[in-house]
Amino acid sequence: MVDADASDADVAADAKPEGRMPGPRPAAKGSLTPRGEDFPRWYQEVVARAEMADNGPVRGTMVIRPWGYEIWERLQAAIDERIKAAGAHNAYFPLFIPESFMRLEAEHVEGFNPELWVVTQGGGRQLDEPVVVRPTSETVINHFFAKWVQSHRDLPLLVNQWCNVVRWELRPRLFLRTTEFLWQEGHTAHADEKEARAYALRILTDVYKDAMEEVAAIPVLVGHKTARERFAGAVRTWTCEAMMGDAKALQMGTSHELGQNFAKVFGIQYSDSTGALRYVWQTSWGASTRLIGALIMAHGDDFGLRLPPALAPLEVVVLCVREDDAVRRAAGALADELRRAGRRVHLDDRTDSGFGRRTVDWELKGVPVRVEVGPRELAEGKVTVVTRHLRAKEPVPLAAVSDAVDRVCRRAARDLRDEARAFREARTTAASSFEEVLDAGSAGFARVPWQVVGEEGELRLAAEGLTVRCLQREDGSLAAHGEADDGLVAVVGRAY
């Protein structure tokens, strides 16, 4: 849906990087990926910061600067659109949850207890009952679901909420695991198990996989989690897993089948058409600001971010190379023309700041196309169009700029996705023994029959820092019909 037309895949094919194009200076201390030594260190300067406690913000909390936030807004819009297409509606529930709610579902309690932030005072007084700041909203939402669901006619109940959640983290990591993060969490109730499962899968593929691959241009593997990796309180967790630029795995989004676990403790019952009282079957699913981190780590290169145009706050920057009346006029006219064509455009005419400084900065931010307007070329009626993701420059006649920009924007997401997929494939190895898994899983993904690993094998892998990212069928499809895990393939990797 982002780019379908393959006919102009060759636009910049023969435009090659020219001359020396030095990159940005190495960044200050602090890295998005402290463990990935090869990974560029300075994205946080552009996109965000996880401020650590220095008598300021709480350790591990996150500040997203405007550029990063606008990327998030675009991701948000893409996901929201798909959620609505799946029939769910947005709603909002309280930030504070009575502590007693969190104690109801046994596994849920166990899973989240260590991560809770608990408020014991309010209005200058000790509270009668402490409240927790939501780490996820299953409990409050189900409290209300119990009131809202009476009849089979009330089902399915499909609700989504965009909000922030808070979890105590032993080791915060910028974007990937911060104390507070923004996300979307969907919660649904269905009349039967089959429908609930189908909905969980619909969200997994039609919302998450589609948005990640088509919009964020990050290819994902889909499958379900092992019992060990499953969400606390779920009977089955479905997941989208991607490989980052350093060959490590990142969980991009999850969709859980909750069975009747929560329905039973919160008393969510309905009368079916025969009048019999039944518990609902539920799902919950979420994706977070972690996706910004994924975008950075999957597509970033040594010169900064590379953004798919659909997510880029600006698609085009028209740059005045130097102060000159004709340049200024031509650049202004080009910017207007591109805006009229519907592009998000910025005119950079700050010629008091050096050309190099400005280009490096736009490159760092990942703006997909730069149009450089300088006096020499302009005299010949030309400008330079630079394709960020390829770092390719080509001279283009003024009249053809809009077309050139279109071509770059059309191919950028596809190129990024193809590149990421090729990278993942090149680092995925079929393994048939446990020893092979150790090697292959460290270098990337190992695909191995689940029987070869098993639950004890999973423990041994954990000791080596490896985890089973997901289980899927041999051909990569979902084991969606409740088949036994035995016949499945495990994807093993090193995770963030």
Added chain:
RNA sequence: CGGGCUGUGGCGCAGUUUGGUUAGCGCGCUGCGUUCGGGACGCAGAGGUCCCCGGUUCAAAUCCGGGCAGCCCGACCA
């Protein structure tokens, strides 16, 4: 909670082993000028309780004792 390491202008660091004038360097910042088709340069300038407390000494960023804070690796996790 285990195992490493570090606290020095806004940021990154040197100096500490072997105490000694006025505590340096890079980046950033301010001003002026020259530049500016890929992070330029010159000159001038602002900016420091050397983490804290105590001790030794003629003299402590440096040595001694005691605190505190932060980072990295592991265990928890979207």
